[in-house]
Amino acid sequence: MIRVESIKIEEFRGIRELTLDLNGKNFAICGPNGTGKSGVVDALEFALTGNVSRLTGEGKGDVNLKQHGPHVDRSKEPEKACVTVTVSIPGLTSLKEPVTIQRNLKTPSTPLVKPDNPDVIKALQQVKVHPEIVLSRRELIRYVLATPGKRAEEVQALLHLDQVAQVRSGLQKIANACEKQLGTINTAVTNARTNLLSAIGGTELTKEKLLTAVNSRRTILGLPPLEDISETVSLKDGMATPKPSKPQPIPKAQALADIKAARETLSEIAGPTTIEHIAVVTDELTSLANDPAVTASVIKESFYATGMELFEADACPFCDTAWDLDELKKHVQVKINHLKDVSRKRAAVEKKIAPLITVLRKAEAGIDTLVSFASLATPPLPMEEARNYSSSCKSAIDSLESFLPLTNTLTTLSNVPIIPHAAFDAISEFEKVVSALPEPSKHDAARDWLTIAQERLEVSRSARRKQKAANDQAISARQVSDIYAKISDEVLTGIYSHVEKDFARLYGFTNRDDEEKFNAKLLPSLGKLGFDVDFYGRGLFPPGAYHSEGHQDTMGLCLYLSLMKFIQGDGFTFAVLDDVLMSVDAGHRREVCALLKQEFPNTQFVMTTHDPIWLRHMKTEGIIKGRSSVQFRSWSVDIGPTHWDERDVWTEIDDYLQGNDVRAAASLLRHYLEYTAAELCHRLRAQVQFRGDIQYQLGELLPPAIARLRRLYSLGNEAANSWNKKEVVKQISQRLETFSALATRSNAEQWQMNIAVHYNSWDNLRKEDFEPVVRAFRDLLSAFTCPVCKEYLRVSPDRETPESLRCDCGETNINLSKKTSESQLLG
Amino acid sequence: MTKLPEIDVTTDIPGQIFGKFLEALGGTDISPDLIARLRKALLEDKTFSDRALKAAVLGEEEVP
Numbered sequence: 013m014i015r016v017e018s019i020k021i022e023e024f025r026g027i028r029e030l031t032l033d034l035n036g037k038n039f040a041i042c043g044p045n046g047t048g049k050s051g052v053v054d055a056l057e058f059a060l061t062g063n064v065s066r067l068t069g070e071g072k073g074d075v076n077l078k079q080h081g082p083h084v085d086r087s088k089e090p091e092k093a094c095v096t097v098t099v100s101i102p103g104l105t106s107l108k109e110p111v112t113i114q115r116n117l118k119t120p121s122t123p124l125v126k127p128d129n130p131d132v133i134k135a136l137q138q139v140k141v142h143p144e145i146v147l148s149r150r151e152l153i154r155y156v157l158a159t160p161g162k163r164a165e166e167v168q169a170l171l172h173l174d175q176v177a178q179v180r181s182g183l184q185k186i187a188n189a190c191e192k193q194l195g196t197i198n199t200a201v202t203n204a205r206t207n208l209l210s211a212i213g214g215t216e217l218t219k220e221k222l223l224t225a226v227n228s229r230r231t232i233l234g235l236p237p238l239e240d241i242s243e244t245v246s247l248k249d250g251m252a253t254p255k256p257s258k259p260q261p262i263p264k265a266q267a268l269a270d271i272k273a274a275r276e277t278l279s280e281i282a283g284p285t286t287i288e289h290i291a292v293v294t295d296e297l298t299s300l301a302n303d304p305a306v307t308a309s310v311i312k313e314s315f316y317a318t319g320m321e322l323f324e325a326d327a328c329p330f331c332d333t334a335w336d337l338d339e340l341k342k343h344v345q346v347k348i349n350h351l352k353d354v355s356r357k358r359a360a361v362e363k364k365i366a367p368l369i370t371v372l373r374k375a376e377a378g379i380d381t382l383v384s385f386a387s388l389a390t391p392p393l394p395m396e397e398a399r400n401y402s403s404s405c406k407s408a409i410d411s412l413e414s415f416l417p418l419t420n421t422l423t424t425l426s427n428v429p430i431i432p433h434a435a436f437d438a439i440s441e442f443e444k445v446v447s448a449l450p451e452p453s454k455h456d457a458a459r460d461w462l463t464i465a466q467e468r469l470e471v472s473r474s475a476r477r478k479q480k481a482a483n484d485q486a487i488s489a490r491q492v493s494d495i496y497a498k499i500s501d502e503v504l505t506g507i508y509s510h511v512e513k514d515f516a517r518l519y520g521f522t523n524r525d526d527e528e529k530f531n532a533k534l535l536p537s538l539g540k541l542g543f544d545v546d547f548y549g550r551g552l553f554p555p556g557a558y559h560s561e562g563h564q565d566t567m568g569l570c571l572y573l574s575l576m577k578f579i580q581g582d583g584f585t586f587a588v589l590d591d592v593l594m595s596v597d598a599g600h601r602r603e604v605c606a607l608l609k610q611e612f613p614n615t616q617f618v619m620t621t622h623d624p625i626w627l628r629h630m631k632t633e634g635i636i637k638g639r640s641s642v643q644f645r646s647w648s649v650d651i652g653p654t655h656w657d658e659r660d661v662w663t664e665i666d667d668y669l670q671g672n673d674v675r676a677a678a679s680l681l682r683h684y685l686e687y688t689a690a691e692l693c694h695r696l697r698a699q700v701q702f703r704g705d706i707q708y709q710l711g712e713l714l715p716p717a718i719a720r721l722r723r724l725y726s727l728g729n730e731a732a733n734s735w736n737k738k739e740v741v742k743q744i745s746q747r748l749e750t751f752s753a754l755a756t757r758s759n760a761e762q763w764q765m766n767i768a769v770h771y772n773s774w775d776n777l778r779k780e781d782f783e784p785v786v787r788a789f790r791d792l793l794s795a796f797t798c799p800v801c802k803e804y805l806r807v808s809p810d811r812e813t814p815e816s817l818r819c820d821c822g823e824t825n826i827n828l829s830k831k832t833s834e835s836q837l838l839g
Numbered sequence: 840m841t842k843l844p845e846i847d848v849t850t851d852i853p854g855q856i857f858g859k860f861l862e863a864l865g866g867t868d869i870s871p872d873l874i875a876r877l878r879k880a881l882l883e884d885k886t887f888s889d890r891a892l893k894a895a896v897l898g899e900e901e902v903p
Binding site for chain 2: 171173175176178179182183185186190485488489491492495496498499500502503504507579
């Protein structure tokens with residue numbers, strides 16, 4: 013991955029032109045709300061990924077990158093909205109100079125990269141693969157407070173697990189579909205068997221009976237008997253092709269046999285045995301239907317059972333809420349188990365209904381065969397009434413199989429034995445037509461029989477082959493789906509287990525004062541990711557249950573960091589933390605700084621905050637060093653953000669004075685001094701009268717800072733004297749003398765005593781009178797800096813006994829500790 | 840603070856899962872052709888649509 017050396021932003025979001033030097037180090041951007049911090053974050057993300065997540069994705073409505081990415085005055089000129097970053101690539105040792113990436117909003121997906129050698133492009137591809145470089149408070153909430161389903165989506169997207177879920181869902185659908193089609197295929201096998209039995213003229217399909225029937229016809233035709241009937245044997249084996257004369261279209265003997273079989277089936281349906289059976293089933297169903305509680309339970313049970321059959325996707329088909337299929341099935345199964353009694357009764361009744369369904373199916377198939385023969389008659393017989401009855405058999409089968417509503421099932425049952433006379437009449441009419449056909453010779457009858465038996469045997473064989481293939485497919489598809497589910501669960505559980513441990517460790521570190529033994533649980537399953545955290549040893553709860561908002565913010569950060577660390581390993585070299593951790597208190601912020609420093613020493617963090625105190629924490633804790641920060645002071649639509657850059661401030665003040673605008677110059681000077689005086693008091697550990705609202709005026713800050721530096725120089729002198737370092741004493745004395753003269757010239761220390769020189773009166777000065785004031789303060793502030801690195805001096809350490817007055821470059825390092833008798837002893 | 844033991848970090852978690860899945864299928868009686876088709880879909884073509892998966896699992900000819 014990469015580290016950002018610098019960024020130049022032009023006409024992008026709220027920024028007109030801004031250049032920041034990050035130098036590959038951690039960098040902080042501080043400023044009040046609306047001063048352009050997020051514009052820099054957006055620009056960084058855009059330069060590196062070509063996208064601005066705040067402007068794209070869910071819930072962004074009509075906002076889009078191309079139209080709303082450029083500065084509002086450049087919305088029609090996206091090519092002018094341009095961001096250029098220079099980056100270094102730590103892993104690429106052959107790279108002699110930083111890489112420049114330039115993107116504009118007209119062609120965001122085609123950046124200009126220099127140098128564009130394959131190694132550089134490959135390294136930048138890594139950023140493309142994992143573009144989640146920005147963590148804002150919005151993302152914290154996504155990870156921590158989201159519903160399990162939503163969190164799973166977010167984390168899965170981060171880990172690119174959407175493909176894993178897609179495959180799981182796809183394989184599950186295939187397995188379900190394969191199992192579902194078995195029902196239809198099994199029915200086809202039953203019907204084919206029934207038809208074949210009708211041809212043979214028996215009730216039992218055995219090889220022996222089939223061979224007997226076949227060989228008797230083959231003997232008539234003078235064909236050798238078949239020894240066996242294997243999968244490939246034809247019953248007509250050796251039979252000559254039909255004579256050229258027109259063959260009889262309706263095989264008389266078979267048609268009569270089929271008519272007989274159909275009549276028998278209808279008689280069975282309307283016969284006393286069936287009627288008696290229907291009466292028994294009706295009684296049981298009626299008793300179920302008459303008990304409202306049972307009926308309700310049956311309906312519920314049926315609903316659950318149907319649901320169990322139809323669950324196949326990973327989300328509810330109605331509201332699209334993600335669910336965990338396995339968990340849901342378990343959950344529903346518990347409900348079904350609660351209705352066990354009802355379930356048992358239902359199963360018993362359905363078992364009794366099954367023979368009725370079989371006989372109705374037989375009637376349907378038998379009549380369909382007759383209808384098919386009748387269409388070959390001359391003229392064709394429509395057999396309309398028989399057709400209608402066949403359809404009604406099919407409807408009755410559907411109704412009985414559905415079982416619910418019970419009233420419909422009862423009505424269907426009562427209608428089962430009722431066969432319209434017209435259906436019988438149609439069969440009789442067809443029988444007359446068939447009977448009138450000339451009697452075939454024994455030879456022809458045998459030939460017809462073998463032909464039809466072979467046809468039906470083929471249909472039966474084909475149906476069975478399909479049934480076997482479908483069965484094999486169903487078993488195989490289920491096995492594939494189950495193995496995939498098992499493996500993906502195992503891998504995901506491993507990943508989440510690692511992440512949860514790392515997360516708990518990081519969070520425990522930031523809260524080691526009271527939650528060092530903290531632990532957490534990520535509970536993965538497809539469709540959701542539960543996230544429970546320990547609450548002071550009282551158990552595991554969702555993060556929002558008992559933990560404060562500040563703790564939740566820290567959890568979000570720690571979860572993000574552990575996920576990024578897991579995904580990118582050593583490649584996690586850059587991240588932007590956009591105004592996160594605002595709810596975290598000062599103590600825990602220090603711990604967060606320590607965490608980032610200790611655990612992520614190779615990651616460059618760009619952090620934004622509107623809180624200058626937070627910025628100081630970052631500096632104090634050493635996560636932000638030297639000049640690696642920028643403090644925005646204001647923003648306007650015409651200019652964009654302005655920041656407290658010393659060179660710019662003095663130039664700006666001079667510009668105001670050139671234009672004779674003393675008021676603006678005075679206002680800017682005062683604000684800059686307020687900002688700087690606070691920084692100086694902090695760095696020098698000056699004593700300031702405490703204010704709970706942290707609203708200090710300039711007069712309350714600058715004089716203590718001046719007094720403090722004087723005092724520190726005096727302490728330095730005393731210490732140098734005690735060590736007998738005359739040269740150092742001389743240097744410090746010179747510095748003190750210069751500094752005192754500049755302080756006196758500024759009159760800053762007189763503010764509380766002499767109102768005439770108070771900054772409030774600056775507005776009323778003439779240009780000529782104010783120019784010396786500006787020079788005086790410019791020189792005074794300069795005296796607070798190291799002459800080499802120009803950094804403001806600071807006391808080290810930042811707590812407890814001051815030991816030195818120093819700068820970051822080391823050029824200024826004034827010892828404040830006097831020689832004691834003990835140190836004398838130790839030499 | 841104790842460091843966690845390093846685990847095999849890969850940016851391609853789906854690839855990792857698909858690889859282990861295919862390896863597990865190899866230890867079953869699932870037909871090698873089916874496994875080869877799945878390997879092509881998941882690891883080579885990287886196509887995860889229902890249609891592609893169906894073709895891989897059921898082969899060219901589906902049961903009508």
